[in-house]
Amino acid sequence: MILSILAATPIVGAVLLALLPREPAPHHRAKYVALGVSLITLVLSLVVMARFDQDAGGYQLTEKHEWIKVFGAYYSLGVNGIGITLILLTTILTPIVILAAFGDRLPDPKSTNAYFAWMLAVEGLAIGAFAATDAFLFYVLFEATLIPLYFLIGSFGGPNRSYAAVKFLIYNLVGGLLMLASIVGLYVISARQGQASFLLSDLQNLDFSTNTERLLFLGFMAAFAIKAPLWPLHTWLPDAAGQATPGTSVLMVSVIDKIGTFGMIRWCLGLFPGASDWASPVVITLAVISILYGALLAIGQDDIRRLIAFTSVSHFGFIILGIFAFTTTSLAGSTLYMFNHGLSTAALFLVTGMMIARRGSARISDFGGVQKIAPIMSGVLLVAGLSSLSLPGLAPFISEFLVLAGTFTRSIPAAAFATLGIVLAALYILIMYQRVMTGPLKAGNEGVSDLDHREMASLTPAIILIVGLGFFPQPLLNVINPAIDEVISHVGKGDPAPKTPVQIDAPATQEGGHE
Incomplete structure (x- = not known):
């Protein structure tokens, strides 16, 4: 039951927020109720x-209850090392x-209740999706996450929020329909082969x-x-992130x-x-293109x-x-x-x-010269x-290193081209930082004050984890590795044997000859 309670807690909190009376700024009990519910959920996790x-x-902490008997759908939850890491x-x-x-x-300050309720709804649905072990249940939760994100973008975002929200919804709905077709196919095949x-x-x-x-x-x-x-x-992502509030962008991209x-x-x-192995050359190629394409476009933004x-x-x-x-x-x-990128991007x-x-x-x-008037903000x-560009000593570095090291044993060209993404990352991050924070203070930036105590309190846990996991990632890897071994075994792939250097025998000397 613990997984059900964990997923249900933020959903119940969202309903509670929706029922609270709407209050004018700045007296919003909804903010504190939402924070309290999210902290309770963290403790449960x-x-x-x-x-x-x-x-x-x-899979551990499993639950299985008959849900829709007519076509064999179950309310079935369970977590392995991968799922529990993402829930955390x-x-x-x-x-x-x-x-x-x-x-x-917010565009309408009286919509604060709804704003934080949708955030809690995103959390609860995401936890359910990471724990679902029934394909139909997973599909329902996968699609349900679109609802709160659509309203968070479309109701609380920037001036082009309606366009961004609709584009986000259309792209993801099309993908969901394709997955639904495959789920129906699985149902038909399973019915023909037994139950x-x-x-x-x-x-x-x-x-x-x-x-x-x-x-x-x-x-x-x-x-x-x-x-x-x-x-x-x-x-769809640059448009959605460009119009969403910062918190919505974090929930969308990081979760x-x-x-x-x-x-x-x-x-x-x-x-x-078998099909994953068959598609892997194309997927790896698209992944390398994503690495380089995303980095190049980031430089020009x-x-x-x-x-x-x-x-x-x-x-x-x-x-x-x-x-x-x-x-x-x-x-x-x-x-x-996945874990470390979530922290750095947040x-x-x-x-x-x-x-x-x-x-x-x-x-x-x-911007320009902001570090002169906001040194703490500049430091954060x-x-x-630096975390985003995978500087050694910060959490994403070890993740990126493991990806490249593992890929190198399978495909040297893919690993080599992907490594260029690290160089490009240094460019887009350092150029952005230089233009925003260094140099003389530009006109119009005088009102950029430094972080207050609440803002520092919100950012401090992420910074601590980024630094801590950069030096000591082993606790998470201990949770992840057993699940990874099971996945690799199921796919039927073993790690390639290490390549040994070719040994060249020294020419034998003739008897009586000189060395």
């Missing part, structure tokens, strides 16, 4: 982590986002023809590639988009190992929010590359990258959002930026 046996492997990420980021969002200027079921454990035992497996794989993969987002299906890469591991590799969105396109390329390289090292790196979106709110502009060219932005 820590209880789940404490009850999770990292040495046991498999979700419950850590949500209170950070809510506390940071206390100062958000109709959507349970992951049952679906993994189905026999597919090669063509059938590939077609079903493509339906799932298309949905996850849009969600992730993978080039060329990424174009909900991870359902795409998580789904690739649990459902694509879990159900269609003048809008800070769109710059961060394109950096995420690049970072998701690394995650997908590691997944489809099919080595324990690369897949462990990808899973750890810090970037939030601190730049605070800066943009003070200046009234998101254009890099409008520097740490978040």
Whole structure:
């Protein structure tokens, strides 16, 4: 029951917020209720982590209840090392986002209840998606996450929020419909081969023809590639992130988009190992293109929010590359990258959002010399930026290193081209920081005050984790590695044997000859 309680807590909190009377600013009880609910959810997630046996492997804390009997759908939950890591990420980021969002200027201040209720709804649905072990339940939760995000973007975003929200919804709905077609196909096949079921454990035992497996794989993969987002299906993300509030962007990019890469591991590799192997050359190629394309476009951005969105396109390329390289090292790196990218991107979106709110502009060219009047903000932005470019000693570095090291044993060209993304990351982060923070103070920036105590309190946990996991990632890897070993074994891939140098025998000397 603990997983159900964990997922239900923020949903119940969202309903409670919706029932509270709307109050004029600045007296919003909704903010504190939302923060309290998110902190309770965080504590519950820590209880789940404490009850999770990292040495046991498999799915733990399982629940299974008959849901829709007529076609064999179950309310079935369970977590392995990958799922529980992403649930922990979700419950850590949500209170950070809510506390940071206390100062958000909404189009209608009386809609504060709805704003924070939708945030809690995102958290609850994401937890459910990371824990679902029934394909139909996963699909319902996968699609349900679109509802709160649509309203968060469309009701509380920037001047072009309606366009961005509709584009976000259309892209993701199309992907969801393709996945639904594959789920229907799984249902038909399972009914023909015995008993109709959507349970992951049952679906993994189905026999597919090669063509059938590939077609079903493509339906799932298309949905996850849009969600992730993978080039060329990424174009909704810069528009959505460019119009959303900072907190919404964090929940969208750091949490909900991870359902795409998580789904690739649990459902694509879990159900269609042969098709995943068949598609891996194309997916790896698209991942490398995403890495380089996202980085190049980030360099050319003048809008800070769109710059961060394109950096995420690049970072998701690394995650997908590691997944489809099919080595324990690369897949462990990808899973750890999901967690660490969530932290670094959250810090970037939030601190730049605070800066943009003070200046009234998101254009890099409008800033300059801000470190002279906001040194703490400048320092937080520097740490978040260096984390995003994977500086050694900060959390994303070890993730990126594991992805590249694991990929190198499978494909040297893919690893070599992906490594260029690190160089480009240094360019887009350092150029942005230089233009915004250094040099003489530009006119119009005089009102950019430094971070206040609440803002520092919201950002501090993310910065501490970024630094801490940069030096000591082993606790998370201990949770992740058993699940990774099971995935690699299921896919039927083993780590390539290390290459040994060719030994050249010295020419034998003739008897009686001179050396």
